[in-house]
Amino acid sequence: MTSAHDLTTSTSAPPADADLATLMHDMGQRARRAAGVLALASSAIKNSALRAAADALRSGTDAILTANAGDMAAARGRGTKGSFLDRLALDKGRIEAMAGGLEDIAALADPVGQTIAEWTRPNGLRISRVRVPLGVIGIIYESRPNVTADAGALCLKSGNAAILRGGSESIGSSTAIMSCLQEGLESAGLPGDAIQMVPTTDRAAVGYMLAGLDGAIDLIVPRGGRSLVARVQDEARVPVFAHLEGVCHVYVDRSADPAMARDIVVNAKMRRTSVCGAAETLLVDRAAADTLLKPLVSALEGAGCEVRGDPMVCAVDGTVVPATEADWPKEYGDAIIAVKVVDGVDGAIDHIARYGSNHTETIIAEDAAMAERFLERVDSAIVLHNASTQFADGGEFGMGAEIGIATGKLHARGPVGLEQLTSFKYVVRGDGQTRP
Amino acid sequence: MTSAHDLTTSTSAPPADADLATLMHDMGQRARRAAGVLALASSAIKNSALRAAADALRSGTDAILTANAGDMAAARGRGTKGSFLDRLALDKGRIEAMAGGLEDIAALADPVGQTIAEWTRPNGLRISRVRVPLGVIGIIYESRPNVTADAGALCLKSGNAAILRGGSESIGSSTAIMSCLQEGLESAGLPGDAIQMVPTTDRAAVGYMLAGLDGAIDLIVPRGGRSLVARVQDEARVPVFAHLEGVCHVYVDRSADPAMARDIVVNAKMRRTSVCGAAETLLVDRAAADTLLKPLVSALEGAGCEVRGDPMVCAVDGTVVPATEADWPKEYGDAIIAVKVVDGVDGAIDHIARYGSNHTETIIAEDAAMAERFLERVDSAIVLHNASTQFADGGEFGMGAEIGIATGKLHARGPVGLEQLTSFKYVVRGDGQTRP
Numbered sequence: 001m002t003s004a005h006d007l008t009t010s011t012s013a014p015p016a017d018a019d020l021a022t023l024m025h026d027m028g029q030r031a032r033r034a035a036g037v038l039a040l041a042s043s044a045i046k047n048s049a050l051r052a053a054a055d056a057l058r059s060g061t062d063a064i065l066t067a068n069a070g071d072m073a074a075a076r077g078r079g080t081k082g083s084f085l086d087r088l089a090l091d092k093g094r095i096e097a098m099a100g101g102l103e104d105i106a107a108l109a110d111p112v113g114q115t116i117a118e119w120t121r122p123n124g125l126r127i128s129r130v131r132v133p134l135g136v137i138g139i140i141y142e143s144r145p146n147v148t149a150d151a152g153a154l155c156l157k158s159g160n161a162a163i164l165r166g167g168s169e170s171i172g173s174s175t176a177i178m179s180c181l182q183e184g185l186e187s188a189g190l191p192g193d194a195i196q197m198v199p200t201t202d203r204a205a206v207g208y209m210l211a212g213l214d215g216a217i218d219l220i221v222p223r224g225g226r227s228l229v230a231r232v233q234d235e236a237r238v239p240v241f242a243h244l245e246g247v248c249h250v251y252v253d254r255s256a257d258p259a260m261a262r263d264i265v266v267n268a269k270m271r272r273t274s275v276c277g278a279a280e281t282l283l284v285d286r287a288a289a290d291t292l293l294k295p296l297v298s299a300l301e302g303a304g305c306e307v308r309g310d311p312m313v314c315a316v317d318g319t320v321v322p323a324t325e326a327d328w329p330k331e332y333g334d335a336i337i338a339v340k341v342v343d344g345v346d347g348a349i350d351h352i353a354r355y356g357s358n359h360t361e362t363i364i365a366e367d368a369a370m371a372e373r374f375l376e377r378v379d380s381a382i383v384l385h386n387a388s389t390q391f392a393d394g395g396e397f398g399m400g401a402e403i404g405i406a407t408g409k410l411h412a413r414g415p416v417g418l419e420q421l422t423s424f425k426y427v428v429r430g431d432g433q434t435r436p
Numbered sequence: 437m438t439s440a441h442d443l444t445t446s447t448s449a450p451p452a453d454a455d456l457a458t459l460m461h462d463m464g465q466r467a468r469r470a471a472g473v474l475a476l477a478s479s480a481i482k483n484s485a486l487r488a489a490a491d492a493l494r495s496g497t498d499a500i501l502t503a504n505a506g507d508m509a510a511a512r513g514r515g516t517k518g519s520f521l522d523r524l525a526l527d528k529g530r531i532e533a534m535a536g537g538l539e540d541i542a543a544l545a546d547p548v549g550q551t552i553a554e555w556t557r558p559n560g561l562r563i564s565r566v567r568v569p570l571g572v573i574g575i576i577y578e579s580r581p582n583v584t585a586d587a588g589a590l591c592l593k594s595g596n597a598a599i600l601r602g603g604s605e606s607i608g609s610s611t612a613i614m615s616c617l618q619e620g621l622e623s624a625g626l627p628g629d630a631i632q633m634v635p636t637t638d639r640a641a642v643g644y645m646l647a648g649l650d651g652a653i654d655l656i657v658p659r660g661g662r663s664l665v666a667r668v669q670d671e672a673r674v675p676v677f678a679h680l681e682g683v684c685h686v687y688v689d690r691s692a693d694p695a696m697a698r699d700i701v702v703n704a705k706m707r708r709t710s711v712c713g714a715a716e717t718l719l720v721d722r723a724a725a726d727t728l729l730k731p732l733v734s735a736l737e738g739a740g741c742e743v744r745g746d747p748m749v750c751a752v753d754g755t756v757v758p759a760t761e762a763d764w765p766k767e768y769g770d771a772i773i774a775v776k777v778v779d780g781v782d783g784a785i786d787h788i789a790r791y792g793s794n795h796t797e798t799i800i801a802e803d804a805a806m807a808e809r810f811l812e813r814v815d816s817a818i819v820l821h822n823a824s825t826q827f828a829d830g831g832e833f834g835m836g837a838e839i840g841i842a843t844g845k846l847h848a849r850g851p852v853g854l855e856q857l858t859s860f861k862y863v864v865r866g867d868g869q870t871r872p
Contacts (some may be wrong), residue, residue: 039815040812040813119834121832125832127834134846219846257868260868263868264868271870375863376476379568379861380861381862382861382862382864383863384863384864384865384866385863385864385865386866386868386869387561387864387865387866387870388869388870390870391561391864391869391871397557397563398555398563409568409570410655410846410847410859411846414862423845423849425816425817425818425849426818427811428818428820429823430820430822431822432693432700433823433824433827434700434703434704434707434823435703435824435826435827435832
């Protein structure tokens, strides 16, 4: 995970405080007005805006790459290195992927206007619960410029206005991408203000967003590393959809099929180690530790994973690093796993309650009763049986696209897709009913 | 609406700050543990606790009345008067109503464990979205002791632990009622800590709750007047389900049936003037003001309502009081209504957007296109066509019981019943799937 680099550096001269306050307030008011228009836009119009934005990205590839080259040069000039530069870098393939992503979102079902439920009361009142947009969504992100397109498009499709605040390092690239989105909006007859980007790298702008821009922002979605998410969760005065971390667990029960356990453990940890659904801790049932531990540790090590273990795990193999208390709540985001022997499913449930992050956990077991106990008692957004934690993803859930994963329990939990970016209203149709 | 009287007075010696901090932290931890037990309790066990609590209320009637007499005497001693005393007062009928209310909640369907949606992915993963309790709910209320029973029971049925903070004036009555709830819980084998009441009237306790009791509280529901709700919304660091006010509008379109309009206007305003769904403003279409205004004003005045109007309304009748700008956003909560002539449905929509509270609005119209335009464009939790705003109520919606009405757009909107007091988790069942 990246650090919240953009929150602590400022590459442009900050505006005077009063100017910034006015700028941010004004953005909020314009977003609110645009949201009112977008909320009533038909699916066809919104999809036409998304497709036009995809075309604008393609035809604007050279301009975007030029802006990106400027961001890259500035980052290199500051001594930025490695994975950070990789996240910042754009090429033709990445721009085409963004354009394709917009078209994919255009092809998804529009949640707005869907009737979620309807019923008729004995007095004849017909009540329906109809999806409506949330309003204005603030997105605060870091170096990846493609978040500009992904998050902006998900907000547009769900009928919400977006106020984007990208990392200062990528502001040139993000501004170029945002111009394409605004071009798409305007070519479809929608207000360009429906997707705005904070035009300054002054980090005080984030504070204004977290305060809600005088009531103009309905929701904040942070996209980035732990320190960014922590700041947003601590300071936001409006609702936040986020996960602080993903300390995901795999529990291998005594009843597990050993080959399935091996495959899932290696996949959950090693398929991609940087995603939030990657496993960080393996819990093994004491009743079968003698037979299960060694092959699991060997498989992980064979896949290039460092294993840190409790004393029983260390006894398996001389290459296991002794785990300390600090390992159990740790999100490595890397090819490292903590392994512990626990007393059956209840031991696993207790360990997860103590050290987990309420994100995603899986049980590998043939015993259906043990599996149901785990699924019921583990208090995480996603609980799985005999499947990899790496399925924690909106696309894998069939939602089409996600803006992130939420571990809070209010409104959105788990993958946050288009539906989760909507609210609803009650529409009641009568023929003159008064209340006795 | 009452003032937040309990937040500004303190009738018992406050504990030392450190003691209060410890007390509140400890309540939160006990609630959290109890929530873990309650989340797994079967419907039968929870219903048995509710029925036992109803029995305990009935058999404890004398003790509750004695405690209430103490609260009443203290209130009279402070010079408290009128409607405040009426809200505080209990008698056998009100206690029986509370007991019956618990039995009604026992008879409702249990939302916990319900499968909201399920689908199978092409790779064979079976995904279901299952309702789970939210966790620990803080209820902050004022003088009505019956909120103790109603709110506690709704939390219990939805599998949530409750931390109740009643008004200082009713603490004797509320404590006696809470003891009956705890008796019910324990007789069903559930932890009494699942419903706790803050045992001090120190108003600093509210501050601890609004800060979330060190992560122990998942949601706050304020029950009371505007100043209480405003304080909770301003200061809470956890989600809040509430409405600050209910400035509800009736719009009478040129196409309205005049008799239906008259009946609905009088009912929306006068059935009960103190409820949040009572109409506060009547908007009349300019195109039919000549024919509609006079009978509507006469009907309201005939029902005992004071009418405050714009110049056109004042011209109808010498008894109409000229309205000022302060009347349009006003929640009278009394037999007073503001009346304005607007330019058709769009004029009504604009007025509501400017002065409304996003609670409940109705259009009276025979023209279906005008009605649909209003229903779509008015951004309120509840929008009605040809029905009274006084239907804004969980019971009237068929939810069985409500803990309040929410005007926020996240998670709960409109009446907050049992379902709205739950979250969900994703349960994913596989047979060895790993992610490619």
